[in-house]
Amino acid sequence: RVINAPIFHVNADYPEEVVYVCKVAAEWRATFGKDVVVDLVCYRRNGHNENDNPYVTQPIMYKAIEKQKPVMEKYAAELISSGVVTTDDYKNEIEKYDQICKKAYDDSKGILVNKNSEWLDSPWGDFFVNKDQMKVAPTGISEDIVQKLGVQASTYPKDLEIHSSLKRVLKTRMKMVEDRTVDWALGETIAYMSLLIDGYPVRLSGQDVERGTFSHRHHVIHDQLVDKKTYCPLNNLDGLFEGKKPAPYTVCNSSLSEYAVLGFEVGFSQVDPNCLVLWEAQFGDFANTAQPIIDQFISCGQDKWVRQLGLVLLLPHGYEGMGPEHSSARLERFLQMSNDDPSQELKFGDDFVMQQLHDINWFVCNISTPANFFHAIRRQILLPFRRPLINMSPKAILRLPEARSSFDEMIGDTEFQRIIPETGIATEKPQGVQKLVFCTGKVYYEIAKTRKVAEKEHEVAVVRVEQISPFPYDLVRDEIAKYPNASISWVQEEHKNMGAFQYVEPRLRHLLMNMGRNDKVKYEGRFPAASPAAGNKQLHEQELDAFMSNICNPDFY
Structure with missing residues (x-):
């Protein structure tokens, strides 16, 4: 029973x-x-x-x-x-x-x-044949494709009676398309659609993924008058582009049994390397009940089981005062299981980037813009090999006005940015920059706001590390060299014994030593704690204010 x-x-x-x-x-x-x-x-x-x-x-x-x-x-x-x-x-x-x-x-x-x-039950036939393991196909697409897919994602059949709130959502999306911008949900949708029209099937499962846990995705639209009458814009791409037969898109809500569901998706992702398989946790914290699957099959798939897999884990992450069960996807665990050496010999040759991707057991990211997520998703399929992608998906960024991307960041020869460098006032006189802040994820937007209010945009430069593992040594080196008089800080919203600090700090220190510098990497964030987050909203705000106030304080340069 x-x-x-x-x-x-x-x-x-x-x-x-x-x-x-x-x-x-x-x-x-x-x-x-x-x-x-x-x-x-x-x-x-x-x-x-x-x-x-x-x-x-x-x-x-x-x-x-x-x-x-x-x-x-x-x-x-x-x-x-x-x-x-x-x-x-x-x-x-x-x-x-x-x-x-x-x-x-x-x-x-x-x-x-x-x-x-x-030894393999699905050795993928000729997938690896005639592929240069050191080259990846371009992830940018044409503006015409972005435009058409954006419109498709924003419309629905006239005979469908949809909810009034969803009408507003789709109207807003259409306005973004007209303005040549995307928010997170639209960028994600266009990424999937772009793969579908090129013949790559996409499968997304998880808890409430059809509409999105935070009511942002809406890949299955429900008629408000006719029971079980639905419409999926991603499965209605026929005829949109002449000569292209779209692949099927599967999106399905799953039960709250992360261990079982993720185990199934691991198996599914190993059957066909040309199918993009994604699993999204309702909150990243819930991945802890699937830890045996992550430990036994995903992190060590190639080394232990001689199996590559391109499975994507979307783990909503971010400290927003929602308590210890709805804040942390345990970024530190995934980084700890990355197989790169923090003291590796640094040789920045032409193949450095691809060699890193090829040698790592998985990619761990904390992406902060829709366009960069778009490229990361497309890169999963266009790489000549398969590795899992772990992304600390956002919650606040889903609707944050500052977290939007232009079509220009998705078209032509654009690509995934392993870091997003400082582009503001600080770059005009880099010699005068007193502090160089490295961070990852949505805390960037809080730092940027704090810096602007304190009128320190000329003194403090901020660099976002979008791909944490494998660590982007070459790009981080260039940023450090750009600001020779700046102290180096790592800022995170997680507690000191959590988050990326303990992974990033030895790598930054090794890089600095490689550059002939003996700087100490300063930590700015919450104090160590046993619980992932405070259970009290007021305490959460106090913690945030405490370390944010230090970022632009000259005493902490």
């Missing part, structure tokens, strides 16, 4: 009954498309390994098990007594099987090289 599935109990001592039950279960599954459970009632003759002595802890049970004849002997005796086989037939079959095993064992001694494709 818990999972609404029948359970068949069967005694494993009777092989024919086991076969019968399994056939019935398979027919049930095939006929009704529903789950079914086979409860195999059996025992383990030995302990959890052949050397384990189970009598130490389960003496009575294992005395009873020891008296049991093995299933094969019991079944053989039954077949012999009923005349189905003879004793010689039985012995011959045993001997035949033993010879098969012995031959396989002997043959294995002559195998000197293991071919990965022989």
Whole structure:
């Protein structure tokens, strides 16, 4: 009753009954498309390994098990007594099987090289053939495509009666398209659409992903008068571009069972390298219940399982006074599991960027603009190999007026920005900049606001690290060199023992030493804590004010 599935109990001592039950279960599954459970009632003759002595802890049970004849002997005796086989037939079959095993064992001694494709159930055919592993196709697209897809994402059929609030949302989107800008939801939608029209299927699952947890996405539009009448703009791209047959888009709300759902999406992403698979947590904090999948299969997919996967994890993250269960996607955990060396030898050759992407086990990002997210999503498919992408998705940035991007940042030869450098007043006289702040994610907008109010835009330069792992040493080096008189700070909204600081600090220090400098990287953010965030809104604001007030304070330069 818990999972609404029948359970068949069967005694494993009777092989024919086991076969019968399994056939019935398979027919049930095939006929009704529903789950079914086979409860195999059996025992383990030995302990959890052949050397384990189970009598130490389960003496009575294992005395009873020891008296049991093995299933094969019991079944053989039954077949012999009923005349189905003879004793010689039985012995011959045993001997035949033993010879098969012995031959396989002997043959294995002559195998000197293991071919990965022989161990994989979906080796992806010719995916890696004729691809330069050090080159990625351009992620920018033409303005005509952006325009048409933007309009498609902002319209709906005339015979659909939609909610009044959604009418306002779509009207606002259309206005953005006219103004050649995108917010986060529109940038994301255009990214998916651009892949669909090029023939790449896209699949998005998670909790409330159809409309978006924060009512921002609206990829499934519901008729307000007709039950179950819906419209998906991403699955209505036929005829939009001549000669292009769009791939299917799947968006599906999932249950609050992150472990099970993420495990399914891992498997799905391994079937076809040309299908973009994304899983979005309702809040990034909820990824903690899927930690075994992340640890066992995603972070180490290639090293441990000889399997590449391009799965994208969208984890809403950001300290906005929503408490310890709705603030932190535990950025620090993902960075800790990145396999790059903080003291690696720094050689900035032509292939440095692609070599980093190729060698890392996954990409960990905290993206702050819609255009950059657009490029990151397209890069996932256009790379000549596959790596998971972990993105600390925004909440506040979804509707923040400052967090919008121009079409100019998505078209032509534009690409994903691993960092977003300072572009304001501070760049006019870099020699006069007293403080260089590195940060990541939405805290940038709070820093920018604080700096403007304090009228310190000429003294404090701010650089956003959009891709934290692999760390963009080359670009960060250029920014440090640009402001020779500036102190170096890392600002984050997470507590000191969380967030990116403990990952970034040794890499910044190593880079500074490589540049012949001995600067200390200053930390500015919340104090260490056991809980991911304060449970009190007032305390949250006090913490924010405390470290924001230091950013433009000359005493902290």
